[in-house]
Amino acid sequence: MSSQAQINQNSLKPGRWVKSTCKMCLHSCTNRIHVTDDGIINKIEGDPTNPSNMGKLCPKGNSAILRHYDPQRFKQPLRRTNPEKGPGIDPKWEPISWDEALDICAEEIGKSLKEDPRKILPSLEDFQKFNIWTWPYSFGNFNCFQSAGTMCGGAYHPANGYIHAAFASINDVEHCNYWINCGTGDGFSSHLHAAASSYHMANARVDRGMKVVTIEPRLSTSAAKSEEWVPIRPATDRQFALSLCHVMAEEGLCDYVFLKKDTNAPYLVGEDGRFLRNADGDIWVWDATDNQAKLWNDESIGDFALEGEYEVEGKKCKPAFQKFRDILDRCSPEEMEKITTVPAEDTRRIAREFAEAAQIGATIEIDGRTLPLRPAAFNYYRGAQGRKKGMQANHSFKMVNFMVGSIDTPGGHLGVNLDEKMIDWIRTQPGDCGQMLGEPHQLGPVPPMSYPPNEYHLLSYFPVGVNPPHLNLVVAEDPEKFGMDFEPDVMVICHSNPLWSMQGPREKWIDFMKSMRFIVVSDIIPTETTDFADIILPSHDVLESWNMTMIEPPFSEGQCLRQPATEPLHDTKSEEDIFYELSKRLGLVEAWYGVINMVFGFDQKPELMLQPDRHYTDKEFAELKGKLWNGKDLDWYIEHGHSSTKRQSRKAYRPWDGLRLNFYIEDLLNVRDNLKAAMVEKGVPFVDEWEWDDYQPLPTPDLDPIHEEPPEYDMYGFFFKDIQLNFGEGLSNPWIKDIVFRDPVHTAILMNSKTMENKGLANADIIRIESPHGGPIFGRVMGVETMHPDAIGVSNSLSRMRNENKSVNRAGGHFNVLLPYDLRNTDAVTGQPEGACRVKITRLDDWPKFLMEENESETVYEIVDHIAKGKGVH
Amino acid sequence: MARMGMVFDLKRCIGCNACVVGCKQENSLPDGVFFTRTLSEEYGVYPSVKRVYIPTLCNHCEDPPCEKVCPSGATYTRDDGIVMIDGDQCIGCSACAVACPYDARTQVTQESLEKGLYGTGELTPFEKDGYKRFTPGTMVKCDFCSQRVDAGLDPACVVTCPTDARIFGDLDDPDSKPSRLIRERGGRTPLADKNTRPKVYYVD
Amino acid sequence: MSPNQTTFSGDSFQLGYRFQNYWDFHMATAFFFGELGAGMFLVSMYFGFVPGMVLGLLCTGVGKPYFHMSHMGVPAKSWRAILRPDRSWISRGLISIVVFVPSAALVVLDVLFGWSGGGMLGKLVALVAVASSLLVMTYQGFAMSHSSAIALWNSGLMPVSSIVYALTSGAAVSLALSVFFDSTISLVLSKLVLVLVAATAVVLLSLLHSSYHGTVGARQSLELLIKGQFARNFFLLVIGAGMVLPILALWFGGASILSSLIAAVGVVAGFYTYRLLIFKAGVYEPQISFSARLGLSRG
Ligand SMILES: Nc1nc2c(c(=O)[nH]1)N[C@H]1C(S)=C(S)[C@@H](COP(=O)(O)OP(=O)(O)OC[C@H]3O[C@@H](n4cnc5c(=O)[nH]c(N)nc54)[C@H](O)[C@@H]3O)O[C@H]1N2
Ligand SMILES: Nc1nc2c(c(=O)[nH]1)N[C@H]1C(S)=C(S)[C@@H](COP(=O)(O)OP(=O)(O)OC[C@H]3O[C@@H](n4cnc5c(=O)[nH]c(N)nc54)[C@H](O)[C@@H]3O)O[C@H]1N2
Numbered sequence A: 001m002s003s004q005a006q007i008n009q010n011s012l013k014p015g016r017w018v019k020s021t022c023k024m025c026l027h028s029c030t031n032r033i034h035v036t037d038d039g040i041i042n043k044i045e046g047d048p049t050n051p052s053n054m055g056k057l058c059p060k061g062n063s064a065i066l067r068h069y070d071p072q073r074f075k076q077p078l079r080r081t082n083p084e085k086g087p088g089i090d091p092k093w094e095p096i097s098w099d100e101a102l103d104i105c106a107e108e109i110g111k112s113l114k115e116d117p118r119k120i121l122p123s124l125e126d127f128q129k130f131n132i133w134t135w136p137y138s139f140g141n142f143n144c145f146q147s148a149g150t151m152c153g154g155a156y157h158p159a160n161g162y163i164h165a166a167f168a169s170i171n172d173v174e175h176c177n178y179w180i181n182c183g184t185g186d187g188f189s190s191h192l193h194a195a196a197s198s199y200h201m202a203n204a205r206v207d208r209g210m211k212v213v214t215i216e217p218r219l220s221t222s223a224a225k226s227e228e229w230v231p232i233r234p235a236t237d238r239q240f241a242l243s244l245c246h247v248m249a250e251e252g253l254c255d256y257v258f259l260k261k262d263t264n265a266p267y268l269v270g271e272d273g274r275f276l277r278n279a280d281g282d283i284w285v286w287d288a289t290d291n292q293a294k295l296w297n298d299e300s301i302g303d304f305a306l307e308g309e310y311e312v313e314g315k316k317c318k319p320a321f322q323k324f325r326d327i328l329d330r331c332s333p334e335e336m337e338k339i340t341t342v343p344a345e346d347t348r349r350i351a352r353e354f355a356e357a358a359q360i361g362a363t364i365e366i367d368g369r370t371l372p373l374r375p376a377a378f379n380y381y382r383g384a385q386g387r388k389k390g391m392q393a394n395h396s397f398k399m400v401n402f403m404v405g406s407i408d409t410p411g412g413h414l415g416v417n418l419d420e421k422m423i424d425w426i427r428t429q430p431g432d433c434g435q436m437l438g439e440p441h442q443l444g445p446v447p448p449m450s451y452p453p454n455e456y457h458l459l460s461y462f463p464v465g466v467n468p469p470h471l472n473l474v475v476a477e478d479p480e481k482f483g484m485d486f487e488p489d490v491m492v493i494c495h496s497n498p499l500w501s502m503q504g505p506r507e508k509w510i511d512f513m514k515s516m517r518f519i520v521v522s523d524i525i526p527t528e529t530t531d532f533a534d535i536i537l538p539s540h541d542v543l544e545s546w547n548m549t550m551i552e553p554p555f556s557e558g559q560c561l562r563q564p565a566t567e568p569l570h571d572t573k574s575e576e577d578i579f580y581e582l583s584k585r586l587g588l589v590e591a592w593y594g595v596i597n598m599v600f601g602f603d604q605k606p607e608l609m610l611q612p613d614r615h616y617t618d619k620e621f622a623e624l625k626g627k628l629w630n631g632k633d634l635d636w637y638i639e640h641g642h643s644s645t646k647r648q649s650r651k652a653y654r655p656w657d658g659l660r661l662n663f664y665i666e667d668l669l670n671v672r673d674n675l676k677a678a679m680v681e682k683g684v685p686f687v688d689e690w691e692w693d694d695y696q697p698l699p700t701p702d703l704d705p706i707h708e709e710p711p712e713y714d715m716y717g718f719f720f721k722d723i724q725l726n727f728g729e730g731l732s733n734p735w736i737k738d739i740v741f742r743d744p745v746h747t748a749i750l751m752n753s754k755t756m757e758n759k760g761l762a763n764a765d766i767i768r769i770e771s772p773h774g775g776p777i778f779g780r781v782m783g784v785e786t787m788h789p790d791a792i793g794v795s796n797s798l799s800r801m802r803n804e805n806k807s808v809n810r811a812g813g814h815f816n817v818l819l820p821y822d823l824r825n826t827d828a829v830t831g832q833p834e835g836a837c838r839v840k841i842t843r844l845d846d847w848p849k850f851l852m853e854e855n856e857s858e859t860v861y862e863i864v865d866h867i868a869k870g871k872g873v874h
Numbered sequence B: 001m002a003r004m005g006m007v008f009d010l011k012r013c014i015g016c017n018a019c020v021v022g023c024k025q026e027n028s029l030p031d032g033v034f035f036t037r038t039l040s041e042e043y044g045v046y047p048s049v050k051r052v053y054i055p056t057l058c059n060h061c062e063d064p065p066c067e068k069v070c071p072s073g074a075t076y077t078r079d080d081g082i083v084m085i086d087g088d089q090c091i092g093c094s095a096c097a098v099a100c101p102y103d104a105r106t107q108v109t110q111e112s113l114e115k116g117l118y119g120t121g122e123l124t125p126f127e128k129d130g131y132k133r134f135t136p137g138t139m140v141k142c143d144f145c146s147q148r149v150d151a152g153l154d155p156a157c158v159v160t161c162p163t164d165a166r167i168f169g170d171l172d173d174p175d176s177k178p179s180r181l182i183r184e185r186g187g188r189t190p191l192a193d194k195n196t197r198p199k200v201y202y203v204d
Numbered sequence C: 001m002s003p004n005q006t007t008f009s010g011d012s013f014q015l016g017y018r019f020q021n022y023w024d025f026h027m028a029t030a031f032f033f034g035e036l037g038a039g040m041f042l043v044s045m046y047f048g049f050v051p052g053m054v055l056g057l058l059c060t061g062v063g064k065p066y067f068h069m070s071h072m073g074v075p076a077k078s079w080r081a082i083l084r085p086d087r088s089w090i091s092r093g094l095i096s097i098v099v100f101v102p103s104a105a106l107v108v109l110d111v112l113f114g115w116s117g118g119g120m121l122g123k124l125v126a127l128v129a130v131a132s133s134l135l136v137m138t139y140q141g142f143a144m145s146h147s148s149a150i151a152l153w154n155s156g157l158m159p160v161s162s163i164v165y166a167l168t169s170g171a172a173v174s175l176a177l178s179v180f181f182d183s184t185i186s187l188v189l190s191k192l193v194l195v196l197v198a199a200t201a202v203v204l205l206s207l208l209h210s211s212y213h214g215t216v217g218a219r220q221s222l223e224l225l226i227k228g229q230f231a232r233n234f235f236l237l238v239i240g241a242g243m244v245l246p247i248l249a250l251w252f253g254g255a256s257i258l259s260s261l262i263a264a265v266g267v268v269a270g271f272y273t274y275r276l277l278i279f280k281a282g283v284y285e286p287q288i289s290f291s292a293r294l295g296l297s298r299g
């Protein structure tokens, strides 16, 4: 090569590489960042030494540079000078010093802290920084305004907690041969390190010939790459899963050895739904060999009965498995087809293929252990489980795996941890009578039930839940009804855009935000939410800060270092510093550090525990977490970037060996009864409104309320993520815009072309969409063959609303306003809200005024038209 | 002599367009300029419907019409088969662009370089540094990251591709990964009837 | 139409036909001026009709370069276009212009002032002017016909259409000029125009016909021209104004001032529109399709 001046490839320019970790979604693929000698970040590549993402980055990870240099970034602390708040109304920001800004915040937050800490409504949503997330616990506040964990994991995490004692779950890509993907982008577009998962998934598909079947109302990326796309009516996946189980049970396609030995399926259940116990509390089972009841741990048991009806100690009882079979009697593929629209013969075929692929009885030797090999597994996430009866939905999907014994075993469906604390930490614990302890509270405990409620979103009424923040609105609409004796008046928001992410009508959320005395937001760029802040505390971005994390790694473990590639571009601070400064002013440092010691597990190595008299920077937090993981100091991490290794097989496969899995979740009944009793005892007036039927130890085919809406709402509406987008966040990033608005999936409301015709609609018609819960929103319809005829699909690319960020392109309103936010559509077990809705569609002659008149940023549709004609986004 | 080429494994490609962003990053491409695009094709009737993702870039044709029509000699082929444009020689006549059957070429305009990625007329440091490579008004296209190739590296899009759907290497070497794939899975070239003899193959 | 049919994809990431928009109206205008001017020069030269020769020379010598330069990305370096006559029709064309302009100018001067005195040199220069004008008329057609990229253009009829359009429009404008400057040649010119318009029509029809039987790209272009978004202008201007109108005018009006003017304006409008539309309707074909391979029908 000639002189350096002629070097055009950014990655070859004179400079240095910095090893770091991506955060363009919540996950943690590691990367290397190129910084030129002039200090310009001009290239980010995946880190090839990481066995997880193997040097790969998704488009989001590739586009971090443009967020770093985004001219719209907040450049210093800001104070609002325009008291009027509203979407797109210029807050007339005035730059102020950090000290001034922090003092104001401390004073305003302090007022509420003194009066009643419950008045503080936090929305702290950075999954890579649980030290910030848990800050409110330092003053005993469990309020929550962030939407994470409700639209997605509200029921998912507790269910994984019960079944795997884990936070998440994924199929074993290394051994699986038949992978059912139901309502999730796992391995293709979203969830669990999308860049990493799609790499391993592609290898499994192409090199090993793994078969993928995707259950979706839309031909997603996953469906596009599958051998088979099974279109399903939205919100009926539970019924589909149960129909699969029906076939397997009916045809004896089950791993009976697993069910008998490794689960509580043989435990006898009395008529009250509880396990039948002797006076000492030991559970009875039926020995089919001796034809008599024995205690669960009786060594003389010849054969555990899974089916039949018995009488023990004068009580009628059945094995849990039989109870499930009783339910399955209602779930024949033919019967379920009426709900799911999946042809019964397809269901039967898939069930048989699945069971055959599971190779029941096969074993494999891994690291000196002989393990069952069950290379068929059912995987799912938000799209399938985000349901009113979310716990039952999750449970039903796990049941498909239970039937063939493919849980936590090679080739099967494996528990995935949130963030393994220590290298030798095993997540599973023994529970009652040989069962594994179910751990539904993966994100920390739910506070004890209180009346009047201590949490504005009623968290303590969902003892198995994560967070039902949408209920803030239900309560705000009628605080008396819920006996509220406080009113939130301060919002502390960091790394969260609730005004975008929450479901329910925007005007009401806006009113809710307007009712606050004070709102402080820490973000990096203007969003729908920052428009309502009184103070902006700008934070460093991912390329200029420290962190150590590992979030839901699908098949690895370890810690990943984030380190600054450059000095901060602007007068910003790390979140750690921001919350330290606030805590110091509020007298919360000691309490906060106490919480962090627990959450991060520093208390497991006392020498690492945070000292209350010290200030820990983001860098020091990173160092401590690294040390906790493998004893290495920061220099080691700076050199290596991460300590990520393939997950140890003893953790991945049957970490609970010797215990029995919760096939039948008896605990749900205990939780239900305890809650009910507490509610009755405390005289909670809305006790009769609680939908106790949602609590089921086994999943049922009972319909969710979405199917019982007024008939004029004749279609189903749902939204979806894709690999290019992190929620709606990336939509102000020029590179992301340049690809997203060129992809036909993201440029219009998707509708089956036949349905479109039947409705008298034509391509590109402008439509109004309403649901029984809200709206309208507007959009342009596109007829496709890739949608279930009963549904419309709306990409997150069409979700952004008017706000101060001029790079954001608005569409015809945010899908979330159509979604229900009421109790009827909330899982009484977990607080999971229904994630889809019924909709009614009307053709319009033109766009509504608000989209035409405002001389604002271009709309998405303008960009799309521009692209259709020629070139260029602008 | 080496003959550099690429194979796209359509079974692997998930249409994520990470390659597109990776390329934009490596090459500091202005808004709306692409050296590579991943297209999607849908076919069939519900419910028997399929979608294929089809990555595209300059095919580095062995018989490149773009080079033949270039009146200035700016378009040339390196010894290793990479078809290049010399920005110092190009006059921006766009004869090559209408000669390329694959629409693989784009003209960089002064306007796009001045407007910047955010459309504000102000350039980020990334752009200020990166846009130096362009002579406004000239034609640009994928050059297989020739400088990376010279340095023994894979092209940027290949490196980032999460599914390894892009396989790069020497087509003259029968044992190279792309050669083997073409042989074993029956590589097809795009618009073969145009007789441009692409060095880019598709396996499905 | 179902959207999963292969259709026009603009610059979206959908497999489909992509519009050629590199050669835009600047190029069309340059082509137009080049061909019109060379044709006009040649026809007028044949008739020794100086105003036509001069106007033709101006069209090719000024109009064409002006629009070429305004299209050129790096105009300051446009001289470089001359470097590859061995393979590039653009280079050859540029050379032909470089040769044509001075030789044609010398011819004009010769007709006006007789500098050659009818000697060998004058004849040689005239020969060079004729030859280069023919090249100017056709090279653009050759440049286009050599493009396998745009199927519509990839036809031997392209240079033929260039030449007939050049001569027709050249003759038509010469006719219009002649009624003012030298009506003695008007009648012959009007007959010539009639014949040439008819010839153009035949060439155009053959072009459409061969597109219909050509590759998918050519068929798409044809659809755009006769059914799609360009059909109106195609029928109204290219066929109506450019062919029907001049034939009617000249047939019924002879070489009158009015009919000559109508014919000239019509032919020129038709030609210019043709140049524009042939560019606009040029499409790239979908690069590679997998639907047929998997044996699934299109929706
Ligand atoms: N690229 C990307 N990755 C991400 C994120 C992101 O924003 N972008 N966010 C992260 C977070 S916080 C989460 S929670 C996860 C979510 O990860 P996923 O669960 O993969 O998320 P979604 O795309 O929301 O939903 C998955 C699919 O469900 C489909 N779907 C909708 N309704 C139904 C239904 O009723 N039944 C079935 N079977 N399918 C349905 C949608 O079409 C969609 O393709 O991703 C994480 N990873
Ligand atoms: N329509 C629709 N609604 C949804 C979803 C959907 O897919 N579609 N997904 C749902 C799900 S699963 C979830 S988890 C939620 C997610 O909801 P949110 O977490 O609210 O989603 P984001 O928009 O990603 O908000 C993150 C904010 O953090 C800011 N940020 C980024 N980096 C930094 C940083 O380094 N420091 C700080 N302080 N801020 C930073 C971003 O600018 C952004 O404003 O949304 C839910 N709502």
Ligand code: SF4
Pocket (backbone or CB within 6 Å): A022, A023, A024, A025, A026, A027, A028, A029, A056, A057, A058, A059, A060, A061, A062, A193, A194, A195, A196
């Ligand atoms: S999947 Fe998430 S963490 Fe990984 S590269 Fe993409 S944005 Fe970054």
Ligand code: SF4
Pocket (backbone or CB within 6 Å): B012, B013, B014, B015, B016, B017, B018, B019, B020, B038, B053, B055, B160, B161, B162, B163, B164, B165, B166
């Ligand atoms: S990065 Fe790879 S998988 Fe993604 S679109 Fe490009 S070629 Fe396909």
Ligand code: SF4
Pocket (backbone or CB within 6 Å): B057, B058, B059, B060, B061, B064, B065, B066, B067, B083, B099, B100, B101, B102, B103, B104, B105, B141, B196
């Ligand atoms: S693909 Fe186009 S630009 Fe690339 S070598 Fe072939 S003809 Fe030239």
Ligand code: SF4
Pocket (backbone or CB within 6 Å): B066, B069, B070, B071, B072, B073, B074, B075, B085, B089, B090, B091, B092, B093, B094, B095, B096, B097, B138, B139
């Ligand atoms: S635009 Fe440049 S590279 Fe293309 S033909 Fe003209 S001079 Fe050659």
Ligand code: SF4
Pocket (backbone or CB within 6 Å): B022, B023, B024, B026, B027, B035, B036, B057, B141, B142, B143, B144, B145, B155, B156, B157, B158
């Ligand atoms: S090889 Fe290099 S220049 Fe070509 S598309 Fe890939 S990244 Fe871009």
Ligand SMILES: [Mo]
Pocket (backbone or CB within 6 Å): A148, A149, A151, A152, A153
């Ligand atoms: Mo989420």
